[in-house]
Amino acid sequence: MPPLPPGYPPFRPRAPWWGPDLQTLRNTLRRPRHPLPVGEALLFPMDDGTGDCLAGTLHQPAESVGDRPLVVLVHGLAGSEDSPYIRSAAAAALARGHAALRLNLRGAGPFVGRTRQRYHAGRTADARAVLARLAAGHPGLTAGGIVVAGYSLAGNMVLKLMGEPGLPPAVRGAMAVSAPIDLSATSRRFLKARNRPYHLWLLRQMKAETLAMPAAPGSDEAGWLAAVVRARTIYDFDDGYVAPANGWRDAEEYYRVNSALRFLRGISRPTLVVHALDDPWIAPDPYRAFDWAAHPALIPLIVPQGGHVGFHGDRDQPMGERPVGEQPGGLAGTWVDRCLMRFLETLA
Incomplete structure (x- = not known):
């Protein structure tokens, strides 16, 4: 695997979160809240005839x-x-x-059960529309550009977005964390017996969110929901x-068309790729096989341990003059948060 890029610390897990499964489950077991100041609710209507909207919450710092970059x-x-990882x-x-x-x-979020369509691993048109609207509607907020960070499934989507044509000029860079860059390989790995508890939990959540959507009897939507x-x-x-x-013949076509692995070579703006080789959900082979050195816009931060969107490490790994994300009387953010802040510093 490629060496760690300059300025990024190695990841060291902290007790008692040893091993890939405890790293993966820590946020679920502890449910940390990560308090935030009051934000502004934003809606992003989609111009695709569905009437669907995306929702988000915007927070602005006390001192900018x-x-x-936003x-x-x-x-x-x-x-x-x-x-928890978003907060x-x-x-x-x-x-x-x-x-x-x-x-x-x-x-997702406040629009569970209130949209005609749902997100998937390659739905980059939604993200592109949101980013363009932010740049056009909030010129002061986006004067320093935009950096987009996607986690897990959204990590695949963000990498695909960065490698496609039509990326809004305001986007200066991106980060993807624990991205399933080969969707077919990830699907097969989920079927392994060791992942059955994860599999059943995720499937239950996916079903509940999807079945909350309305569908007219006898429509295509009703048939899909029956499936x-x-x-x-x-x-x-x-x-x-x-x-x-979404117009594909079967799961294999969906995976083939939308896997970020197909788009990595097209990425030309700085993109930090964070992944743990012990991720229980995602096979390491696609990360090991890719020629990272041949694509200078990609910054691979691939470490041996960390689980899936885990990376709960020592808090004694400061970066710069003080741990990133640390406020008076508070604790530093996660290792991934500190790496994101380091990435933002390199863009400055």
Whole structure:
């Protein structure tokens, strides 16, 4: 694997969160809140005829230092703007003088059950529309540009977005954390017996969110939702609902068309890629096989340990003059938060 880029510390897990599973489950077991100041609710109507909207919460720092990029944070599968890792990153960004938008994907957060369509791993048109609207509607807020950070499923979406044509000029860079860059390999890994508890929990959450959507009897939507009820695996869910609802023949076509691995070579703006090789959900082979050195815009931060969107490490790993995200009387953010702040410093 490539060496750590300059200025980024190694990841060291902290007790008692040893091993990939405890790293992955820590936020679920502890449910940290990460208090944030009151933000402004924003709505982003989609211009695709569905009437759907995306929602987010915008926070502005008490003291902004220069034209710092707006940080747009996007959650993973079955998450929302209130996922602990999103709130933690927003707090770290605010502490360093960046405005932060906690964005809900289509059909997530306050719009569960209130949209005609739902997000998926490659729905970059929604993100592109939000970023363009932010740049056009908030010129002061985006004067320093935009950095978008995606976690888990949204990490795949963000990498795909960065490698596609039509990226809004205001986007200066991106970060992807624990991204399933090969969706087919990730789906197969989820079917392994060791991942059955994760699999069942995620499938239950996905079904609940999707079945909350309205559908007219006899419509295509009603047929797709019936397939959701029948699904016994995430592959079944993708094959019977996600693929046909979005115009693909089957799950394998959905995976092939939307896997970020196809788009990494097209990324030309700085993009930090954070991943742990012991991630229980995502096979390490696609990360190991990719030629990172041949693509200078990509900054691989690939470490041996950390689980899936875990990275709960020692708090004695300061970066710069003080731990990133640390406020008077408070604690530093997570290792990933500190790496995001380091990435933002390199853009400055």
